[in-house]
Amino acid sequence: MGDLSILVLHGPNLNLLGQREPGIYGSLSLAEINRLLTVEAQKLQVVVTSAQSNHEGVLVDAIHQALGQHQGILINAGAYTHTSVALRDAIAAVNLPTVEVHLSNIYRREDFRHHSYIAPVSIGQISGFGAQSYLLGLQALVHFLRKKDEV
Numbered sequence: 001m002g003d004l005s006i007l008v009l010h011g012p013n014l015n016l017l018g019q020r021e022p023g024i025y026g027s028l029s030l031a032e033i034n035r036l037l038t039v040e041a042q043k044l045q046v047v048v049t050s051a052q053s054n055h056e057g058v059l060v061d062a063i064h065q066a067l068g069q070h071q072g073i074l075i076n077a078g079a080y081t082h083t084s085v086a087l088r089d090a091i092a093a094v095n096l097p098t099v100e101v102h103l104s105n106i107y108r109r110e111d112f113r114h115h116s117y118i119a120p121v122s123i124g125q126i127s128g129f130g131a132q133s134y135l136l137g138l139q140a141l142v143h144f145l146r147k148k149d150e151v
């Protein structure tokens with residue numbers, strides 16, 4: 001089923017989606033978002049594998065293990081977006097095309113959310129469209145990977 005395999009990584013507190021500040025993050029649970037991603041992946045004819053962790057090192061390990069297994073990474077690093085040099089270095093180290101997504105528009109929120117350590121090692125960022133951010137991010141990543149093969 002498709003030639004491309006994408007790793008979807010969800011960072012800290014995203015396991016609580018649906019109950020966590022629904023006015024900011026929406027009412028869908030993480031399982032529902034993963035289900036939408038699977039449906040979108042089928043349309044795009046790619047395979048997605050989703051994982052969530054509240055632990056920075058577990059996310060670093062998952063990025064390392066993506067090498068040779070997946071062709072791209074879609075990541076919502078949650079609060080680690082704004083703090084983690086380790087996640088940024090892991091993405092730079094594996095050098096897999098990465099798209100950063102956020103449910104909320106991080107630039108409309110507190111100042112501490114305006115800086116992303118992930119952005120400089122990503123192809124691009126999608127922020128502010130709720131669960132749609134993930135679907136748009138997946139589309140953009142797959143489009144990028146297919147274009148890359150053309151040339």
Ligand code: DQA
Nearest residue numbers: 076077078079102103104113
């Ligand atoms: C988030 C935005 C982050 O600032 C926050 O810490 C999160 C979720 C988002 O998806 O909007 O946990 O990444």
